[in-house]
Amino acid sequence: MDRIRRLAERASTDRAKLDALFDDQLVGTLAGVHEDAPWVVPMMVARDGDRVVMHGSTGAGLLRHAASGAPVALCVTALDALVVAHSGFDSSMNYRSAVIRGRCTELRGADKQHGLDVITDRLAPGRTAEVRPHTGREVAATLVLALPLTDWLYKERTGTASEPDEETDAWSGLVPLQQGWGEPERAPFSDAALPPSVRGLIGR
Amino acid sequence: MDRIRRLAERASTDRAKLDALFDDQLVGTLAGVHEDAPWVVPMMVARDGDRVVMHGSTGAGLLRHAASGAPVALCVTALDALVVAHSGFDSSMNYRSAVIRGRCTELRGADKQHGLDVITDRLAPGRTAEVRPHTGREVAATLVLALPLTDWLYKERTGTASEPDEETDAWSGLVPLQQGWGEPERAPFSDAALPPSVRGLIGR
Numbered sequence: 182m183d184r185i186r187r188l189a190e191r192a193s194t195d196r197a198k199l200d201a202l203f204d205d206q207l208v209g210t211l212a213g214v215h216e217d218a219p220w221v222v223p224m225m226v227a228r229d230g231d232r233v234v235m236h237g238s239t240g241a242g243l244l245r246h247a248a249s250g251a252p253v254a255l256c257v258t259a260l261d262a263l264v265v266a267h268s269g270f271d272s273s274m275n276y277r278s279a280v281i282r283g284r285c286t287e288l289r290g291a292d293k294q295h296g297l298d299v300i301t302d303r304l305a306p307g308r309t310a311e312v313r314p315h316t317g318r319e320v321a322a323t324l325v326l327a328l329p330l331t332d333w334l335y336k337e338r339t340g341t342a343s344e345p346d347e348e349t350d351a352w353s354g355l356v357p358l359q360q361g362w363g364e365p366e367r368a369p370f371s372d373a374a375l376p377p378s379v380r381g382l383i384g385r
Numbered sequence: 386m387d388r389i390r391r392l393a394e395r396a397s398t399d400r401a402k403l404d405a406l407f408d409d410q411l412v413g414t415l416a417g418v419h420e421d422a423p424w425v426v427p428m429m430v431a432r433d434g435d436r437v438v439m440h441g442s443t444g445a446g447l448l449r450h451a452a453s454g455a456p457v458a459l460c461v462t463a464l465d466a467l468v469v470a471h472s473g474f475d476s477s478m479n480y481r482s483a484v485i486r487g488r489c490t491e492l493r494g495a496d497k498q499h500g501l502d503v504i505t506d507r508l509a510p511g512r513t514a515e516v517r518p519h520t521g522r523e524v525a526a527t528l529v530l531a532l533p534l535t536d537w538l539y540k541e542r543t544g545t546a547s548e549p550d551e552e553t554d555a556w557s558g559l560v561p562l563q564q565g566w567g568e569p570e571r572a573p574f575s576d577a578a579l580p581p582s583v584r585g586l587i588g589r
Contacts, residue, residue, distance in 0.1 A: 207464060207478065208462055208464050208478070208480070210414035210416070210425065210460040210462070212414070212416040212423035212424075212425045212458070213423055214418050214421060214422065214423050217418060217456065218418065218456040218458070218486065219416035219417055219418050219423050219424075219425075219456065219457060219458040219486075220416075220423070220458065221414065221416045221423075221425075221458045221459075221460040221484055222460070222484070223460055223462040223480065223482045225478065252421065252422035252423065253423060254416070254422070254423040254424065254425045255425075256414040256416075256425040256426070256427055258412055258414070258427040260411060260412050263508055263509065263566070263586070265508065265509055265512065265569075265582075265583055267516060267517075267575075268516050268517060268519070268523070269501060269502070269504070269505035269512070269513065269516055269519055269523075270519055270520070270523040270526075270527070272505060272508055272509075272512070274411065274412070274429065274508075276412070276427065278427045280425055280426070282422070282423075297473060298473070300473070301473035301476060304467055304469065304476055304478075305467065305469055305476075305560070308469070308473070308476070309473065311555060311556075312471060312472050312473055312555050313471075313472060313553070313555075315472070315473055315474055316474070319472070319473075319474040322474075323474070341570065341572040341573070342572050342575075344572070344574050345574075349517070350577055351515060351516050351517075351577060351580070352515075352571065352575055352577040352578065352579060352580045352583065353571070353572040353574065353575040353577075354569055354570050354571040354572045354575060354583075355569065355570045355572075356509070356566050356567070356569045356570075356583060356586055356587070357566070357567040357568070357570065358564065358565075358566065358567070359564065359565050359566070359567040360562065360563065360564045361562075361563050362467070362560050362561070362562065362563070363560070363561040363562070363563040364561070365469075365558055365559065365560045366545065366558050366559045366560075366561065367556065367557070367558040368545040368546050368548070368557040368558045368559075369545070370548050370549075370557065371471075371546075371556055371557040371558060373554055373555060373556040373557075374556065375556060376555070376556045378469070379469055379556065379558075379560060382467075382560055383560070
């Protein structure tokens, strides 16, 4: 059993798998260290080439800490399926996860504007072209950080439950997690038609 | 705009909201500190009353670190909707998140067995009654930790996009994330009928 488990749950150095995870997941957990204890905050993540862009208020403590160049770690995880095995011990989950470690740089000037556009377009591809540019006040109120995709570890578990090496009549298999964007809900004060960016998300 | 944003994105001390988040989310990010840098690992989480139970191999570094009583933080986040606003700055996400800080205790004896059952039943409610008990070897190979729900912070954003205080013809609204368990996929070596625990997950 352990042999099969180790084959199925493994690290990968395939950068395409890392990129695919960022294509799927909008949220990660950013961690730092404060007074010898871990400090964690959920964060929107958007890959921009060989870096991950994150943003928040200039008042956000962990972002300011990260902007100062302190060591951080970012964990992004996608749950794909429950692995229901013949025993509790062999039961598991299919998942994909990445941990990126390093130090952030604060984006400034044109690169900061670019980072904000990357974030807006990550939420709904093409949205940047549908809304007005960021104002100076908005840019000033936002901290935009980039974490390089240099020191990263990708792991996944795929495949069905491990095959029992004992007699059992217990069911074994996967229960896949299905996810998708539902019907958009227009705000009561908005009378605009559904824009291409949102139509793209829902495939129509 | 900022006023509305702050009203919509807020912390809550409502324990029922924390419990509901754990009812929804199976995976969190556990963080510790190693050589002054953050150390993060995705982790299955299962609430057991006033504590969160986590488990892994006795060889798992961060779990061993946590078992030693080192300070840890656990972040659990649910993404509920994209908030598509009239500007990039006002766009956001509806989410629920919790950060639990503290120190873990390692479960032993009957409490460890109980913890493992909680985990098995968290994957598929009722599964413990459908599979054989954990063997001594399996219990010995597993580290089971509990983190008390004492020092926790819950935050959420709910509601639609913030109302523009400027002229705009940009669409505003929500795009909800829909999630659910899909059709179970029986392992090729299994010929058992779909058990009640899995039928419960998919509502039939």
